[in-house]
Amino acid sequence: MEILQPMFGMIVLSGLIVLTLFISRIGSIVKFWGNLQFAQHSEDLRPQLPRRLRLITDNHNHLMEQPTLFYATCAYIFMTGHSDSFHLLLAWSYVAIRIAHSGIQLTTNNVSYRALSFGLSSACLVAMIIREVISLF
Numbered sequence: 001m002e003i004l005q006p007m008f009g010m011i012v013l014s015g016l017i018v019l020t021l022f023i024s025r026i027g028s029i030v031k032f033w034g035n036l037q038f039a040q041h042s043e044d045l046r047p048q049l050p051r052r053l054r055l056i057t058d059n060h061n062h063l064m065e066q067p068t069l070f071y072a073t074c075a076y077i078f079m080t081g082h083s084d085s086f087h088l089l090l091a092w093s094y095v096a097i098r099i100a101h102s103g104i105q106l107t108t109n110n111v112s113y114r115a116l117s118f119g120l121s122s123a124c125l126v127a128m129i130i131r132e133v134i135s136l137f
Helices: 004-031 042-048 051-063 067-080 085-106 111-135
Strands: none
Touching (some): 004 051, 051 085, 067 111, 085 111
């Protein structure tokens, strides 16, 4: 059951970013209510957004990409009963690094640091997957 806690940590992070995205957009939605057709396609709207709003959108999109593999991996580990202290360490490390990734992206958006955090979190995830592949043999 413990492996589900870091999974929930990622869910909370994603929920906070969804809320941040909503809050950042609600003013424009209210302001342009009834005249939002210019925003029907994100590729048309995105270039018109201020940098801060684009960063929130980018971070939201990133949390809907690779973390889905993290959720599936944690669910698999839970269902197979393979959760152990090392999987927990890797999973919590993944969550902590993804929190840092979001912080970087929403503030300075320093691509070097963002790439580093992405690489480190990816390494945690891949290590979890490799451990499960090895357990098959």
